[in-house]
Amino acid sequence: MSVVERLDGEPVLPEPEQGDRWLSTTRHPTNETLGGYVDKYFLRTKDCVARFGDKRVTYAIFMRRPVTCAPRLAVEWIQAMAAARGVTFDIEVTHKEGAWVGAGEPILYVTGSLFHLVDLETQYLQKLGAACVSAYNAYTMCVELPNTAFLAMDARHCAGTEMAEIVAYGASVGSAKARNKVGAKGFIGNASDATAHYFAQQRGFGTMPHALIGYAGSTVRAAEMFHETHPSENLTVLVDYFGLEIVDSLAVCRRFPDLAAAGRLAIRLDTHGGRYIEGLDMAEAYRVLDRNAPEAIRGYRSEAELKSLIGTGVSAAAIWHAREQLNQAGFPAVRIVASSGFGPEKCRVMALAKAPVDVIGTGSYLPEKWSETYATADIIEYEGEARVKVGREFLLRGGEQ
Numbered sequence: 001m002s003v004v005e006r007l008d009g010e011p012v013l014p015e016p017e018q019g020d021r022w023l024s025t026t027r028h029p030t031n032e033t034l035g036g037y038v039d040k041y042f043l044r045t046k047d048c049v050a051r052f053g054d055k056r057v058t059y060a061i062f063m064r065r066p067v068t069c070a071p072r073l074a075v076e077w078i079q080a081m082a083a084a085r086g087v088t089f090d091i092e093v094t095h096k097e098g099a100w101v102g103a104g105e106p107i108l109y110v111t112g113s114l115f116h117l118v119d120l121e122t123q124y125l126q127k128l129g130a131a132c133v134s135a136y137n138a139y140t141m142c143v144e145l146p147n148t149a150f151l152a153m154d155a156r157h158c159a160g161t162e163m164a165e166i167v168a169y170g171a172s173v174g175s176a177k178a179r180n181k182v183g184a185k186g187f188i189g190n191a192s193d194a195t196a197h198y199f200a201q202q203r204g205f206g207t208m209p210h211a212l213i214g215y216a217g218s219t220v221r222a223a224e225m226f227h228e229t230h231p232s233e234n235l236t237v238l239v240d241y242f243g244l245e246i247v248d249s250l251a252v253c254r255r256f257p258d259l260a261a262a263g264r265l266a267i268r269l270d271t272h273g274g275r276y277i278e279g280l281d282m283a284e285a286y287r288v289l290d291r292n293a294p295e296a297i298r299g300y301r302s303e304a305e306l307k308s309l310i311g312t313g314v315s316a317a318a319i320w321h322a323r324e325q326l327n328q329a330g331f332p333a334v335r336i337v338a339s340s341g342f343g344p345e346k347c348r349v350m351a352l353a354k355a356p357v358d359v360i361g362t363g364s365y366l367p368e369k370w371s372e373t374y375a376t377a378d379i380i381e382y383e384g385e386a387r388v389k390v391g392r393e394f395l396l397r398g399g400e401q
Helices: 040-052 072-085 114-144 161-182 193-199 210-216 219-229 245-255 257-261 282-292 303-310 316-328 344-352
Strands: 056-063 090-093 108-113 149-152 186-190 235-238 265-269 335-339 359-362 375-382
Touching: 040 114, 056 114, 072 090, 072 108, 072 114, 072 161, 108 114, 114 149, 114 161, 114 186, 114 344, 114 375, 149 161, 161 186, 161 193, 186 193, 210 219, 219 235, 219 245, 235 245, 245 257, 245 265, 245 316, 265 316, 282 303, 282 316, 303 316, 303 344, 316 335, 316 344
Parallel strands: 149 186, 149 359, 235 265, 265 335, 335 359
Antiparallel strands: 056 108, 056 375, 090 108
16 A cells, blocks of 8 residues: 655655554544444445446545645545555545645545445545644644744544544644744644644643632642642643732742743633733723734724734733733743634734734634535546546546546
8 A cells, every 4th residue: 555656756645653653543433333434325336336346436535625735644544444455545645745725626636446435435534624724724823923832722622532633633734834834833732642742742731721720719729739749840820710810920920939930830811702801901902002012903904803902801912911910020931821712813913913922722723614624525537537527627637628
């Protein structure tokens, strides 16, 4: 089983090292369990082919919107199914991993037995679309804020472990592209151990949820509990639980001055969109931005962008306000982590305001609109003869019509 060269002759998709990585959840369902998860009309077509004779076909697999090419998990699964069935498929990847792909432009051509390919479509489309859209969104965010690190916090927004792996892989592809293109920091890690290897990490990152603060009864006590339990870990403390983002931030800094001075302490702003952070209202938000990024207010393009600048929740003004308060209190080395609603559009606004955010935690944007993730496949050749349904002639290779 091999993956052929790209059209320009460059090899693609080398086999990943298997020894030190977690077993890929995207290898399921297996050949034995596949039938229960396949669209029924594929299975009935397979029955027809078994009765009337097999043909060698070529599938063109594509997306309906521009994406970043992230086909590895789909290709790995097709390879695994071919091996399980004792057959060979020729897989042509038309773009390098991380490349931009236009709407309707084939990402993969897969050639082989129709009998063995027809019931694989449901699964490989699932593994391709979300990964490519996640890669596109991750790249866009990283390019907008090249000096900010990102954490992929998508796991709890995913519909199961398979989706979590697909999305994490896609984010890693987009991040790598942003590092290569513009020198962005990109995604430095994610929230769970099982998919940390996509970000060159041995384990996931994270300090505390709001539940630990509720359990402890105070933000400072939660920070103490964490530090006593994990003394070698950097400390990132959620500060919005009691609505005292500034008071609790400064209290934690004063409790851990050595960590604060060493840059090992961060506050995480996760204020929900129903209120402003402590000490901020609309008028003060305008004043904060006017002091730090006066050009930002003149650059917004929509009401949603204006809200990200001066509205409730974790706005650019909120981040600037927290930074001002930390600096004035003598804690310039304390970092700011921001989360809550960060997608490509919000990151563009943060860049416009030059928001002093060190790390952004984001997940639900991966992908933000599920309807955009739908991949599609059409057979374009039967026994070497070009044939496709009317309206999809653009998928044919070599300009055949």
